[in-house]
Amino acid sequence: MILAHLDLDAFFAAVEELEDPELRERPLIVGGDPHGRGVVATANYHARRFGIQSAMSCAEALRRCSHATFVRPRHSVYREYSRSVWSTVRGVVPTVERTGLDEGYLDLGEVAGDFLAARAVAEAVQTAVRAATSLSCSIGVAPAKVVAKVASDRRKPGGLTVVVPGSEARFLAPLAVRKLPGVGPKADERLRVAGIATCGELAALNDEELRGLLPGKVGKLLRDRARGIDTRGLELGTERISISVEETFERDLTDREQLHDELRRMAREVAEHLRKSGKTARTVTTKLRYTDFSIRSRSTTLRVAIDDAETIAELACGLLDRALEDRPGALRLAGVGVSGLVAYHQLALDADWAAPFQDVRA
Ligand SMILES: [Mg+2]
Numbered sequence: 614m615i616l617a618h619l620d621l622d623a624f625f626a627a628v629e630e631l632e633d634p635e636l637r638e639r640p641l642i643v644g645g646d647p648h649g650r651g652v653v654a655t656a657n658y659h660a661r662r663f664g665i666q667s668a669m670s671c672a673e674a675l676r677r678c679s680h681a682t683f684v685r686p687r688h689s690v691y692r693e694y695s696r697s698v699w700s701t702v703r704g705v706v707p708t709v710e711r712t713g714l715d716e717g718y719l720d721l722g723e724v725a726g727d728f729l730a731a732r733a734v735a736e737a738v739q740t741a742v743r744a745a746t747s748l749s750c751s752i753g754v755a756p757a758k759v760v761a762k763v764a765s766d767r768r769k770p771g772g773l774t775v776v777v778p779g780s781e782a783r784f785l786a787p788l789a790v791r792k793l794p795g796v797g798p799k800a801d802e803r804l805r806v807a808g809i810a811t812c813g814e815l816a817a818l819n820d821e822e823l824r825g826l827l828p829g830k831v832g833k834l835l836r837d838r839a840r841g842i843d844t845r846g847l848e849l850g851t852e853r854i855s856i857s858v859e860e861t862f863e864r865d866l867t868d869r870e871q872l873h874d875e876l877r878r879m880a881r882e883v884a885e886h887l888r889k890s891g892k893t894a895r896t897v898t899t900k901l902r903y904t905d906f907s908i909r910s911r912s913t914t915l916r917v918a919i920d921d922a923e924t925i926a927e928l929a930c931g932l933l934d935r936a937l938e939d940r941p942g943a944l945r946l947a948g949v950g951v952s953g954l955v956a957y958h959q960l961a962l963d964a965d966w967a968a969p970f971q972d973v974r975a
Pocket residue numbers: 620621622623624715716
């Protein structure tokens with residue numbers, strides 16, 4: 614697995630700074646009433662220099678920094694920014710598990726063959742998010758969710774930390790146990806009392822020692838995590854609404870004939886999958902990834918569902934040609950997909966399949 618965890622930097626505060634640039638130069642706290650029982654939702658980096666953190670009471674924050682500006686959270690505004698961040702991210706990495714407005718996991722394995730390429734994709738994501746929204750994010754890249762999550766927090770703001778396979782345990786070892794997701798205040802306290810302060814010390818406990826401190830499944834789970842072991846994949850919807858085949862080329866391709874050959878081969882594979890699932894499709898999509906990792910896709914929707922390789926190939930090649938007219942360039946990946954799936958019996962043996970009634974551009 615090659616996963617990334619993306620976390621927007623001081624998200625609520627960063628949005629408020631964009632909406633009112635005057636806030637940028639001073640300590641800013643998004644949260645409740647500092648004269649009541651409010652707590653800090655997010656503090657900007659100026660405020661953090663005064664030791665102000667999320668979940669601290671606003672009264673305490675005011676004590677630490679009497680000239681801080683306090684603003685109330687505006688969740689509908691944050692949702693708008695979040696939407697645009699995640700649609701930008703999906704433009705670079707299609708498979709994403711959002712875990713919050715400001716964080717989520719990305720399946721980099723789908724778009725990068727190794728960790729070197731994964732680093733480049735992660736940088737492309739950061740650049741794209743900044744270009745689209747002016748927001749900065751930090752990313753951790755790792756072979757496991759828990760490691761990626763910890764890594765995204767290492768070099769905030771705007772950081773990128775890549776933990777290559779085999780170095781997970783070494784990366785985690787010096788970090789405080791409470792940095793591990795899943796270690797709550799209670800577990801942290803029990804471990805601390807027993808002299809276990811770092812992930813490395815937790816990872817080194819034998820079964821017996823572990824049972825004494827954190828009995829049951831939780832202990833084993835946390836020790837696994839401290840060792841960088843975490844087999845969880847991304848949690849995604851399971852309903853099959855499309856079938857697609859794509860390929861990252863061994864070297865970037867510009868030759869039209871060669872690209873058409875590749876698409877024809879993929880179209881045959883797609884048709885094969887379609888037939889096996891007893892479905893036909895009304896929409897054909899061609900996906901292109903350029904050498905700068907940006908993605909274009911073009912679709913055509915037909916009046917009548919199809920399932921034969923030649924038709925899919927012909928449409929896919931036409932879409933590719935049009936996309937390359939719009940934006941010429943070498944491709945590192947191309948793909949053919951079908952969607953709008955319908956059961957086979959609905960297939961009408963009609964000759965006018967080729968008349969598109971809708972042209973969609975993404
Ligand atoms: Mg965040």
